Amino acid sequence: MATPDILLYGDTERHPALRHELPIAIMDPFLLGVIDGRIHIMASTLERDRIAATAPDAVLHDVREFGYEELMDSDMSSDEMWLELTSRVAAAMGIREALADPEMPLAVADRLRADGIKLTPDRTAIEARRRVKTEAELGGIRSAQRAAEAGMRAAAELLRRAEPDGDQLRLDGEPLTAEAIRAAMRDACAAHGAPAPPDVMVTSGWDGFGHDPGSGPRPAGLPITIDLWPRDEESGCWADMTRTFVVGDVPDEVRELERVVTEGFAAARDAVHPGITGRELHGITCDVFEAAGYRTQRTGPADDDPNGGFQFGLGHGVGLEVHEAPSLGRLGREPLVTGDVIAIEPGLWKTGLGEVRFEDLLLVTDDGSTTLSEYPYDLAP
Numbered sequence: 001m002a003t004p005d006i007l008l009y010g011d012t013e014r015h016p017a018l019r020h021e022l023p024i025a026i027m028d029p030f031l032l033g034v035i036d037g038r039i040h041i042m043a044s045t046l047e048r049d050r051i052a053a054t055a056p057d058a059v060l061h062d063v064r065e066f067g068y069e070e071l072m073d074s075d076m077s078s079d080e081m082w083l084e085l086t087s088r089v090a091a092a093m094g095i096r097e098a099l100a101d102p103e104m105p106l107a108v109a110d111r112l113r114a115d116g117i118k119l120t121p122d123r124t125a126i127e128a129r130r131r132v133k134t135e136a137e138l139g140g141i142r143s144a145q146r147a148a149e150a151g152m153r154a155a156a157e158l159l160r161r162a163e164p165d166g167d168q169l170r171l172d173g174e175p176l177t178a179e180a181i182r183a184a185m186r187d188a189c190a191a192h193g194a195p196a197p198p199d200v201m202v203t204s205g206w207d208g209f210g211h212d213p214g215s216g217p218r219p220a221g222l223p224i225t226i227d228l229w230p231r232d233e234e235s236g237c238w239a240d241m242t243r244t245f246v247v248g249d250v251p252d253e254v255r256e257l258e259r260v261v262t263e264g265f266a267a268a269r270d271a272v273h274p275g276i277t278g279r280e281l282h283g284i285t286c287d288v289f290e291a292a293g294y295r296t297q298r299t300g301p302a303d304d305d306p307n308g309g310f311q312f313g314l315g316h317g318v319g320l321e322v323h324e325a326p327s328l329g330r331l332g333r334e335p336l337v338t339g340d341v342i343a344i345e346p347g348l349w350k351t352g353l354g355e356v357r358f359e360d361l362l363l364v365t366d367d368g369s370t371t372l373s374e375y376p377y378d379l380a381p
Helices: 016-021 048-054 068-072 078-093 106-114 123-131 135-161 178-191 252-271 278-291
Strands: 006-010 030-035 038-043 059-062 097-100 118-121 163-165 168-171 201-204 224-228 241-245 315-317 324-327 341-344 347-350 354-357 360-365 368-371
Touching: 006 016, 006 123, 016 030, 016 123, 030 078, 038 048, 038 078, 048 059, 059 078, 068 078, 078 106, 097 123, 106 118, 123 324, 135 168, 135 178, 135 224, 135 241, 135 360, 178 201, 178 224, 201 354, 224 354, 241 354, 252 278, 252 341, 252 347, 252 354, 252 360
Parallel strands: 006 097, 038 059, 097 118
Antiparallel strands: 006 030, 030 038, 163 168, 201 224, 224 241, 315 324, 315 341, 341 360, 347 354, 360 368
């Protein structure tokens, strides 16, 4: 059976499907087709030489050859002109039926369909093209991961220097805040060529559950969970990692969370191999947590602690998006493949106490996986 043709439209800064096919930064949208296995690219004058150098085997469709100058002098608006050029280039590509990214702009899809091209949105097929990472993408992920580790070291250094003062931490006489830790992490990541977003997480039991990034003074003697995801500037690829720290005496309840999370983490990591699904990996972790008496997303939360236990997925793919296929949760029905990069991040939350969570990046290999993260799991910073 022949491989379906593919049509993509967008820029490579915000559209990972396009960045995978053409691995350079292009800020303006363009049409890209994969037709009979060969890439066709709509190229503007400003980008033609860069595209040709990056994709020497691609067929380039220079907009100057499709009436660009004449259309500039017409009464068309800019949007109308580029739709017309996209239509003409698609006709030149000879494509009549294709799979498309569901994120294709509605105006572009409407025009191509009006031209008689049958478009079928298929996110799974588009994502499958970039599940297996290229060497350049793996290099970018590794670079971003080294930046993440530098950021984690910067956070740990502040926590290591901090001292308990009642129920909160102080550094150099001032409260040590989530904002100060976050700023140090972001500076370290940026210095390694992979800036981190402003909402990376420095959380505790004092903050809201979920993706609350944390704010204000950090507690003494309770878990402080650091979750950061820097992006390598050159490749556009991400990393993602989490560690949990406690400054001061570690309560027995936190030690128990650490023990169970470590066991669930190891069970899931050891089970990673091509063919297993994210849903199955999530279930393996739930088995460990439920056996230890904790609620999971599978069993549902307790009435007196709706966020308690493991009420989230196990992880996700990482690459040109920080959250991408495959899913490692209850919706993760796609088998893992060699070349997937996944983040595994099991954790246990207890209201009033906080969370213990660890997260590593794994590269799926023919016979299992390789861990890309290099950072200890100790609660002591």
